[in-house]
Amino acid sequence: MEIFFFLLFAIVALACALNVVLQKHPISSALSLVGVMVSLAVLYLMLGAEFIAMAQVVVYAGAVMVLFIFVIMLLNAGAETRKGGSITAQVLGIPALLAFFAALVFLITTYYPGLSPVKFGDFTGGGAREIGMKLFSSYLLPFEVTSVLILIAIVGAIVLARKELD
């Protein structure tokens, strides 16, 4: 059963990922990225990470991607002109990419052959309670730091984006 869902969403994710890279117009790549994120959210669910899946949808798909779409819409820059990318990049890029990917796969398969199969109910640790407990006990400092980080990001974004009050 799980294999069906896994394959389904894996293929969806991969297709959307390729779409992100190959599409000419940023909007379509943005939307395909949303697709990737949602399919990943589902995969997280399968891996028992409910809170993270929902957070993924809320934060990533719901907020970050909307930001992207906002920017794309506002800028309305239109499709990217396919200025002749250097052939060498193409010729070199693809095989290099495949090699890179093959190296990854090789490493994973050789070093993590006997990993346990994933069953849906196996690991129920991903709930909000466990994460909440952990977050405010042993990971309190990173939590505070990230909160400060976000504050900085917000202030930064505002300062950068607002029109000059000339």
Added chain:
Amino acid sequence: MQNLWIIPALPLLGFLVNGIFGRKMPKLMVSLTAVLSVVLSFAYVLFVLSSAKSLDQPAVEHYFTWIQSGAFNVGFDYQVDKLTAIMLLVVTGIGSLIHIYSTGYMAHEEGYWRFFAYLNLFMFFMLNLVLAANYLLVFVGWEGVGLCSYLLIGFYFTKKSATDAGNKAFIVNRIGDFGVALAMFLIFITFKSLDFHKVFALAPGKPVATLTAIALLLLVGAAGKSAQLPLYVWLPDAMEGPTPVSALIHAATMVTAGVYLCARSSVIFVHSPAAMDTVAMVGLATAVFAAVIGLAQNDIKKVFAYSTVSQLGYMFLGVGVGAFSAGVWHLVTHAFFKALLFLGAGSVIHACHGEQDMRQMGGLRKYAPVTFATLGCASLAIAGFPFTSGFYSKDAILVAAHAHAPWMFWVAVFTAGMTAFYVWRAYFMTFFGKYRGHGHPHESPVSMTGPLVILAALSLAGGFLFNVPEILGKMFQVEAEGAEAATLTYISVAFGLAGIGLAYFLYVVNSALPDKIASSLGGLYTLVYNKFFVDELYDVTVVQPTVNGSRTLLWRGIEHYVIDGVVRGVGANALNIGGVLKHLQSGNIRSYATWVVIGGAVLLILMGVGGFAFAGGVR
């Protein structure tokens, strides 16, 4: 304690007085202090020698320790024994005569006080050399006299030739001193001390090789100082200095220092036959070589300079063949007649208003009779005319040479003949014939002719007056000089007279003949006249390469390009290394991206290759 230090102290005092206040003192005062200090020193020497009990064993007087570093202990101490006594007499005696002579000769020279100051300084160093009781103090005197000869040769410092000659003299002496210094190092290494009595006491026991090495090094020093073959070039040039300087330093005293040193360290020489032979050979070769050059010289002082070199060759021959006392005897007698020759030449030049070229002189017997007479005695002595001082000492050397090696005798006798010929040639050219120069010569004042007369008496009577061998008899434990072969003396006298006769015939009877012979000999004559181009040879082989070599190769080449190049190169390279890295920051974001990905990939591969072992793996 006869506080021998007073002997050198007096001339030193003279030097200090003249040196510091000379400029302001009148000429008379200057000459007075100078002459007085030397004469007093001579008197004190006589007093010391008379009061000394027996001079067989050297009485060492220690004043203060000069250098003391660990095992190396050198004291400032003097000693006097028979050899020193003779040398003292010669130095102070002839020194005072020359001081008197030079008051006249230098009368109207500017820098009068400077001349006498340097002369006194010379006396101090020479006395120090002679009186020293250890090698280091000898070395002090050794270099001191070298310095004074530099100062005196370069007295007329405005003339470049004079200062060049002074430099040349000092540097060649320095090369000699190099030999003596190395000898002293070896002596200390082997004998653990530089004091004469310790060294000579232990000498017999030491290995012959070391002793030979020491002896040879000492020979190098002596050759440097006494102008022997390889290092004689500075003496002829030393004639640039005033004549009394040549008389005192380059005839009587300084040049004999080499012979004195060999005589002093006779114990070392005796125990190294190889060294003895080399000394003899060097002496003989120099004698012959200098005599041949002497034949063709026209400058009167050059002739006598080469004759000094040749006579010194004889002394070294005497020392080399083991006849130390004969060598010293010849040294003494040579001091008398050679000083006389030079002073005579001085008064001749004085007479001819500074003219030195014999071709411009002639017929002076009418104008300077006293000089003519005294110079005659000297010439007789040097030619070895029977019963003159030169005859006795030269004959002793010839006999010893014969005993040592017959062929040496024949070469020596032939050179004796040549000596007689060129001295008398000079004699006849200056005093016989008519006066070829312009101006009118006149006789020198009595302050100059006085010492000439005394010296003439000494050179004639010196032979039997100071019978050196029997004074020094016991000092040199060397085998007896063999039977007094009468025949050898006859042969030597015959050669001498033949030399005089030939000179008389060539230069008085028909004076045109020598020019014809000279032109007929052609190349050979010019070769001899130009002193076998030895100076030029040295200049080309040694001086030019060092100077130009060090300028172009060392200074410009190595220093500037190689070493400095490296230093500057390091600085420059730092810049272009920076240049290379600059390209990494190309500002193109996609190139940064590429570098990031490549970095990631490499890291990944490394981890892969390195194995996840360090990551502990999951299992």
Added chain:
Amino acid sequence: MNLNLLIAIPALGFLAALFLPKSAARLLALVTTIATFVLSLGLVASYDMAKAGLQFASDVVWIPNPEIHWHVAVDGLSLWLIVLSAFLGPVAVLTSWKAIADRAPQFYAFLLLLEAGLIGVFVAQDLFVYYLFWEIVLVPICLIIGMWGGERRVYASTKFFLYTNAGSVLMLAAIIFLYNKVGSFDYVTVLSALQTGRVHLTGYEETLLFLGFFAAMAIKVPIFPFHTWLPDAYAEAPAGGSVLLAAVMGKMGTYGLVRFCLPMFPNAVRENAGWIVVLAIIGIIYGALVAMVQPNFKRLIAYSSVSHLGFVVLGIFSCTRIGLDGAVYQMVAHGVTTGALFVLASFLFERRASHNISDFGGICKIAPWFTTIFLIASLASIGLPLLNNFVGEFLILQGAAQANFTWAVFASIGVILSACYMLWMVQRVFLGETNDGLAGRFPDLNMREWACLVPLAVLMVWMGVYTQTFLPAIGASNSQILEKMNVPLRVSNPVSGGSVHAR
């Protein structure tokens, strides 16, 4: 007699001089330097010549945790060097009396700081304090060269600074390594730890440490390949600065070699003695040859000091008692002679603003006393007996001969060459016809100049004749160093066999 006082007075002088006007600063500098000299004489008077160990030690824990002691003391080795630098203080001030016009207070202040630093280097017994003074000395001299020097002064001072610093950084690394090994910067503890074997250095470590120290010292001395900064620095240094720079700063290197390298790394010294001596001998001959062809007066003296310091290094690395005594003696002697030569050089510069030998000639006729003093100084530097360098050189060569005769042979060639270039220079500058440029404007020595030169001349003769005032103290400390080094019978040397004998 407190050594800190000896450092404090010039240092205070430095501070005070900064704020005074020109003439007051000059006067203050003179008074301070004379005071320091008198103090150093007091030090000599109360110094016990026979005792070998450190005297007048004042050891205060300065920084507790990286255990640094303010440990200053004096022994035979550093005594005469301190007196030398104190003695040259007033000489330097007097030489630059009129030569330095603009920004004079700063100049005299830096001169005083330089002197304080120099004395500090010679008394420091703690590696850290030593290094501290080693660097302090560098700053004023570079400023002096950089601000008041000749035309290429900036190039010279930067090159000098960078070169010396490159070396001293290696020494710092070695010091820190030693600190880690021994646990304290105090030299006495480090030394006793190394000698008693409490701390054991492997052969490799010892060589590296030795090379670290040697690098800094070699550049400072300088030894042959590292000397290219010297001619620029000496030639461009202004009047007083060049005296102190040439006379005393070179000795910091050799002093360091004797004080630190020999006792701490005896084995490394013995192993490396071979090639170092070869370098020294090359330095002697090379220095002399290059000196011969120098057109610039000061550069000639600079290269001559490369040659003379080559002798000192030869003496040190002969590892014989006589050689070491000679080396230390030569340090002081060379200081006096080169100091005198540079003083005279600055007087020449004062009279005819140029150092080129071709601009001079025939000075003897118009300034006889100037010539006499110069002749004495150059004869001393040639190494004429009865003058100071002879004693040093002779002892060095004797020691070298004992270690390996061929060394002595080659080194003595240097003695000949030194005569050549010195006399040739004297001839071109002083003798011969008077150079037309000098005709009217070459006064003989005035009182101030006499005041500088007479003490130097007297010292030259004194050190030449009555050496026993200086040698016993030097001998005592050297014997102590050598005993600890327990030098084996023979020094192995790569040059050539030669007849070598037991010490």
Added chain:
Amino acid sequence: MPDFITPYLIATLVKTAVLAGALMTTLAYLQWIERKVIAHVQVRMGPSRVGPHGLMQPLADVIKLITKEGVIPADVNVFFYVLAPFLAVFMSLISISVIPFGPPVTVFGYTTNLSLADPNVGILFVLAISSMGVYGVALAGWSSNNKYSLLGGLRSSAQMISYELPMSLAIAAPLLMAGSLSLREIVNSQGGYSFGVLPKWAIFSGPFPQFFSFIIFMISAFAETNRVPFDLPEAENELVAGFHTEYSSMKFASFFMSEYSNMVTICCITTVLFLGGWHPLWPAALGSNFVAPALFALAGALCFLHGLNPARPLDRFTLPVFGLVFFGLAGVFLVPIVVTMFMPVFWFVAKTGFLLFVFIWIRATLPRFRYDQLMSFAWKFLFPVALLNLLLTALMVSLVQ
């Protein structure tokens, strides 16, 4: 029968069918109700032509919208133009599946809970889906290549995002009280009655009654669904029709459908969170079960009353029919097994119905916000208050425990 057809599957299928049917009809008739209520509020009749009292009006609209020609304007970004309405509808419909209409019920021996799915991150799921809703609107606005629609789309999505924050904070407060994210747990936690009669609903019970967060939630709910006070984007006088100006027929209908389904979902969630889901107002023992039949009966009576003197001739017949229907219902609700089965659902529907009425009521009365007022109200007032509320709740909850 193949082994994968399990009771669970069948139950789910049944539930989906029921839920879909109910939702579609409510959507349609909600439109009708809204127009009737607004009309009556404005003292006018509302749709009454098509079918009795306009009951058939929604059917007419649907047919109209479906049959109309779907005009696709020129150089519009076709793919997204078509995708936008689909996304809007899809997102709004999904969240209905997690809402628990009633306690678990056993049918033919198989107990299922009355909600399509019961994830234990229920609320988060709803939040997620609501945040995804933005895409439909944004894309619609952008892809229709019309400046007004672009601006409308941007404004509405900005509005929806900014109100999402106060809403999630408002939700967080009752969660603290309930102690779990799963909707079913929340409702169960609101069971029971304090002081015998006061129901332990979130807005009444607990350490800190959640009245304020209820109000905040309601306000942000209006904004989320682009309802009246916040329906600026597609307000006629402002931006013509906002993001769906270029849309026609079925695509236009889908936007409307998504708006209404959003409204329904938000009301259900409010009832679940704050009004105690399917728990009756007062304990069953005190006769809460009779409220349902009473209400129906009351409705029936009213119909008959109006049927007697009808405003319009046709009413004489239709109103009594309605009355009969209502009375039938009242009777059905009296049957005990129906009570056990459907009473909780009744209560749930009643509460949601009331909330929907409030929605429509507000739409009829309140004027529209200006855009900057709207945004500043959210950020400067609503968000801080929600935060404060959350803090207070947390404080009280921790004090109580």
Added chain:
Amino acid sequence: MDLNALVHGVPVSWYLVLSAMLFAIGAAGFVLRRNIITVFMCIELMLNAVNLTFIAFSHELKSVHGHIFTFFVMVVAAAEAAVGLAIILTVFKNRSTLNIDEVSTLKN
């Protein structure tokens, strides 16, 4: 990897392979694409791939740490996106181009 084991679940390594693929695609996009926003999105994609690995491992190790890390990654990604987009806005305002090559005034 025997197939019958697949019946009751997919080995975690498949998830890792998937995340590897996503990462590779993200990296390729990051390097090859010219439009800044697309590059930006590829970065987001790479981050997501990483998150997937975290979650896969936390499932494998039965620990919640992976989730927390993912949580932090998300937060950081959000912050980064915010600032990044603001920058892109200003870039566009000043240079009116999104082509990454033209935005290279940092060239030396």
